[in-house]
Amino acid sequence: MMRHRMAAVQQLSDAFPLGSRLDERGRLQIGGCDALELAAEFGTPAFVVAEDDLRARARAFVQAFAERTGDFDVLFASKAFPCTAVYRVLAQEGIGCDVAGGGELATALRGGFAPERILLHGNAKTEAELAYALDARIGLIVVDGLDELDRLQRVAGPSVRQAVLIRVAPGVSPDTHPAISTGGPNTKFGLNLADAQVAIDRLRADERFDLQGLHFHIGSQILELAPFRRALEVVVDALGDFGTYDLGGGLGATYAGERPPSIEAYVEGKVRMVEEVCGPGRRILDEPGRALVANSTVTLYTVQSVKRNVDTWVAVDGGMSDNLRPMLYDARYEVQVANRFGGGTRCHVTGKHCESGDVIVRDADLADPRAGDVLVTPATGAYGYAMANQYNGALRPPVVMVADGDARVVVRRDTVEDLFARDVDG
Numbered sequence: 012m013m014r015h016r017m018a019a020v021q022q023l024s025d026a027f028p029l030g031s032r033l034d035e036r037g038r039l040q041i042g043g044c045d046a047l048e049l050a051a052e053f054g055t056p057a058f059v060v061a062e063d064d065l066r067a068r069a070r071a072f073v074q075a076f077a078e079r080t081g082d083f084d085v086l087f088a089s090k091a092f093p094c095t096a097v098y099r100v101l102a103q104e105g106i107g108c109d110v111a112g113g114g115e116l117a118t119a120l121r122g123g124f125a126p127e128r129i130l131l132h133g134n135a136k137t138e139a140e141l142a143y144a145l146d147a148r149i150g151l152i153v154v155d156g157l158d159e160l161d162r163l164q165r166v167a168g169p170s171v172r173q174a175v176l177i178r179v180a181p182g183v184s185p186d187t188h189p190a191i192s193t194g195g196p197n198t199k200f201g202l203n204l205a206d207a208q209v210a211i212d213r214l215r216a217d218e219r220f221d222l223q224g225l226h227f228h229i230g231s232q233i234l235e236l237a238p239f240r241r242a243l244e245v246v247v248d249a250l251g252d253f254g255t256y257d258l259g260g261g262l263g264a265t266y267a268g269e270r271p272p273s274i275e276a277y278v279e280g281k282v283r284m285v286e287e288v289c290g291p292g293r294r295i296l297d298e299p300g301r302a303l304v305a306n307s308t309v310t311l312y313t314v315q316s317v318k319r320n321v322d323t324w325v326a327v328d329g330g331m332s333d334n335l336r337p338m339l340y341d342a343r344y345e346v347q348v349a350n351r352f353g354g355g356t357r358c359h360v361t362g363k364h365c366e367s368g369d370v371i372v373r374d375a376d377l378a379d380p381r382a383g384d385v386l387v388t389p390a391t392g393a394y395g396y397a398m399a400n401q402y403n404g405a406l407r408p409p410v411v412m413v414a415d416g417d418a419r420v421v422v423r424r425d426t427v428e429d430l431f432a433r434d435v436d437g
């Protein structure tokens with residue numbers, strides 16, 4: 012009975028990268044590499060990305076669409092993990108890319124995306140960003156507001172021929188954290204339906220622009236499909252039918268206690284809803300961010316201290332400088348000792364930063380954590396690296412890509428010099 016319970020405890024959850032396993036000593040292996048050896052070689056904290064996982068999820072999206080429709084594009088919502096090596100892997104898998112500004116556009120081009128496979132969105136694009144996108148001849152610019160349309164029409168020269176979408180705020184709020192709900196009636200993103208009609212009329216009257224369709228993104232970490240359909244019905248009802256629909260991203264990742272629909276179920280739902288609401292033959296764009304990258308990655312930390320006060324506080328060498336999501340949206344992560352999976356000690360895993368709110372996992376259950384242990388939090392590929400910062404002089408972690416037993420650093424750890432790199436005086 013006891014042996015049975017131990018075996019059950021030692022199953023890896025779906026939050027870990029595909030292909031991860033516990034070896035016969037109970038040590039975590041990712042991409043064929045031993046987590047403790049990675050921690051020793053590259054130091055902690057460190058982001059460890061399983062390359063095969065990234066590729067498999069990109070292929071799953073493409074295949075799921077290809078089996079259901081002839082006219083689609085999958086665009087990596089690159090704000091989730093805007094690192095050149097990740098762009099490169101996903102570009103090799105033949106998907107497109109969505110960027111939320113000029114900086115991500117530059118990185119996407121550097122990472123190997125063809126300009127025509129790139130879509131630029133964002134609620135406050137500057138004139139310089141719009142000019143850059145036009146010069147780079149990217150595939151699509153998503154018009155987000157009437158002031159922005161003024162800017163776009165001003166910077167576009169007479170010879171410009173640019174495909175555009177209009178981002179609409181459908182007034183639909185999915186069941187997710189308010190900070191990642193983006194399509195409700197009072198959002199900063201997109202045009203309300205009345206302004207959208209004005210933008211449509213202006214774009215149709217301007218031969219430099221080819222208005223291809225509508226875009227909306229109602230939020231992130233969405234676990235059910237009904238809100239997408241409600242949003243689609245609202246915008247088509249108000250604005251009419253178009254040839255292209257970009258229904259945004261938003262498919263949830265697998266975090267502690269959160270189980271999203273499969274990629275196949277999500278794609279099936281989206282293709283079917285466009286067919287049912289608009290008819291066959293529409294082009295469908297999808298912008299997965301976290302669903303592509305979150306579960307590809309784990310963060311490794313080293314425990315610095317275990318304090319037993321009213322609760323037990325396990326402090327590690329990273330925190331809100333490498334994972335802001337728990338502080339931003341109360342995000343929940345799994346955590347384990349990398350060579351002792353299981354439980355028994357209720358504790359809070361905290362960061363090293365000078366903030367009481369710097370807690371990575373509240374109410375964790377670890378197997379007898381001790382100073383020096385390596386901890387692992389899975390599902391940190393989305394918005395971990397992207398939001399990493401140097402608070403308290405933190406040296407941002409390296410990104411280590413693993414595959415077939417090989418590990419390579421694709422982003423180095425910050426050095427102390429990086430903390431002063433932008434100083435121009437003193």
Ligand SMILES: Cc1ncc(COP(=O)(O)O)c(C=O)c1O
Nearest residue numbers: 088228231260261298299300301
């Ligand atoms: C326009 C747009 N597309 C795609 C995404 C990606 O979302 P997610 O990471 O939840 O898939 C976002 C995130 O907010 C977004 O604003």
